[in-house]
Amino acid sequence: MIDTILVGKQIASLRKAKGLTQNQLGERLNISFQAVSKWERGEALPDISILVDLANILETTTDHILNGGQRITQYSRKISVAQMREGIECFVKIGELLGKDNLFYLGAMEGINNKMNIEFEKYLSDPYTKEAMIAEATVQNISSGAYIDLSDIQKGFEDPHWVSVVTSYAQKHNIK
16 A cells, blocks of 8 residues: 655655755646645656656656555565575585595685685684675575575574674565
8 A cells, every 4th residue: 555645755855856946846746836745745646648757757657656665565485494404514514525626616616715705614614704605605695685584594594603794684575
């Protein structure tokens, strides 16, 4: 459901950020400043026929206006800390299975080290830094649209620091 008060606040904020008065915005849309004022007070919504023009003038998107500036998250998949842990553990297993002198393993480690600017094998050998990698993998998945239960974060990490970091990040991405 569209919250007209939030939409109005968003329009007002975007309009002011562009340095436009209600009158100037109305003129650009061929409507009265009173109509703009009604939107901004949350008494009415912009007509659908001018919504795209309004978004273009305010240099935003229609959904950003209609969602009151709030990000609407559409989760692409559900993840768990156990999956992230298993994924990180796969690197350890690859080294064991292929051998740490295998070209595939060496290439993978070199690529990770260069891309992340770390010594990945060293991180994997320390429980705290391995958990940091699991936290980072979890955060990266959340940022790309994955959903995770907050209770899973609480149960899935041993160190309270990583519970706090990942929980905070998840909550910033509207995971409740």
